[in-house]
Amino acid sequence: MxxxxxxxxxxxxxxxxxxxxxxxxxxxxxxxxxxxxxxxxxxxxxxxxxxxxxxxxxxxxxxxxxxxxxxxxxxxxxxxxxxxxxxxxxxxxxxxxxxxxxRITQRVIMRPISRDLSGTHVCTRYVSAAPESTLGGDLYDVAMTPFGLRILVGDVRGHDLEALRLTAATLTAFREVAYTAPDLPAVVTGLDKRLAPELGPEDFVTALLAEFAPGEVRLVNCGHPAPVRSGRRAELLEPAVPSPPLGLHPDPPQYRVRLQPGDRLLLHTDGLTEARAPDGTPFPLLPEVTRALREPLPDDALHRLHTSVLAHTTGGAPYDDLTLVLCQATEVTSPVPVS
Structure with missing residues (x-):
């Protein structure tokens, strides 16, 4: 048992x-x-x-x-x-x-440009931080308006599909207002009004707007990196009064900058200003821009500048997406008095 x-x-x-x-x-x-x-x-x-x-x-x-x-x-x-x-x-x-x-949609939106537009040669370069990375928020567009050539360069906060949606919304708004707004501050007002329903509480879009006229460029800056004028020397064209980005009700003043024959204007995103070497050294913006823009052809100048950024950041963490827009007068015109 x-x-x-x-x-x-x-x-x-x-x-x-x-x-x-x-x-x-x-x-x-x-x-x-x-x-x-x-x-x-x-x-x-x-x-x-x-x-x-x-x-x-x-x-x-x-x-x-x-x-x-x-x-x-x-x-x-x-x-x-x-x-x-x-x-x-x-x-x-x-x-x-x-x-x-x-990604394909973004490449269509960020179509490369290299052409003469109303007396100004415009060429662009957009480089993603990595081809396999999430979508970035850089944007640019050009518009031939009754008021002259207008260019927008901006950066949407965030990445991925939401950033692409806001990028498309920003470009759509720009194409709606750029042809009717009488000046760049009015363009900003129209952009901010149209983007308001699209932006969340923490969303915003930094933006730089340029309008070309004989002998000068008019600028408004909404929280965006300052453009660089390259002539006898390179200099940042900082606004006298800072303004918040789109989505935060900016009211930026317009400022005017004279362009001498041979001057070039470089518009860019923070992928250039915030590029860092592996040891944290910032990219030497003005010296490198000066050297790159000595190239006779604008497209070659952008290529050299991009190569310099890559050489500076080699071995470090991937920097942000990089957008470069280079403008150069192709016609010699009488300068407009600058106030």
Whole structure:
């Protein structure tokens, strides 16, 4: 009687250990469905089921309702992990597709320009921090208006799809107001009004607007890095009065800068001003801009400047997206008196 009870206890103990092992075997498929492909998850699940059956037979657990229930639970759990892996990979594929469409859309929005526009040659360069990175918020656009050539360079706060949405909204608003607003402060007012419904409580858009006239450029700056005028020397064209970005109700004054024959105007985003070397050394903006803009052709000048930024930041963390817009008068005209 005692021997029989002891044997029964041993069988019960073996069964408990096997059931515990069966439960633990589900951990493998669970981890697999979070990281691996559907096929790999299925292989891990099959291996877990095979180990569970082998463990039951090896320990002499008699077939019964409990054994069938535990093995059936493991089978169901494995099937669910395979389904979960399928759902995860499908969602990741859909998200990757959406991101790729967004990247293509951004490249269309940020179309490269190199042409003469109303007596001013304009060329652009946009470089993402990394091709595989999330979408950035840099933007630029040009408009040939009744008031002259107008250019917008801006930077939307944030990255990814939301930044792309706000970029598109900003460019749409610019194309709506640039042709009708009588001056650049009015353009800013129109932009801020149209963007207000699109911006969240913490969203904003830094913006620099330029309007070209014979012998001068008119500027308004809404929290954006100052442009650089390169002639006999390079200098930052800082506004006399700082203004907040779009979305924060800016009211910037317009300031006018004379452009001598041969002068170039570089508009850019903070990917240039905030570039850092691996040891934290900032990019020497004015000396490098001076050297780069000595190139006879504007497109070559932008290429040299971009190469200088890459050389300075090599080995460091990826810097921000970089947008460069270079403008140079192609016609010699009489200067307008500057007030």
């Amino acid at each position: 005692g021997a029989s009870a002891s044997a029964s206890a041993m069988d019960t103990g073996s069964g408990v250990h096997v059931f515990t092992l069966v439960a633990l075997l589900l951990i493998g498929p669970l981890l697999a469905c979070a990281w691996l492909s559907v096929r790999q998850t299925a292989l891990v699940s099959c291996a877990a089921l095979a180990l569970a059956v082998a463990a039951s037979l090896g320990h002499g657990v008699p077939p019964g309702a409990d054994t069938a229930l535990r093995l059936g639970g493991l089978l169901l759990g494995c099937a669910l992990t395979v389904y979960a892996a399928h759902r995860r990979t499908s969602l990741e594929s859909a998200l990757d597709s959406a991101r790729e469409v967004a």
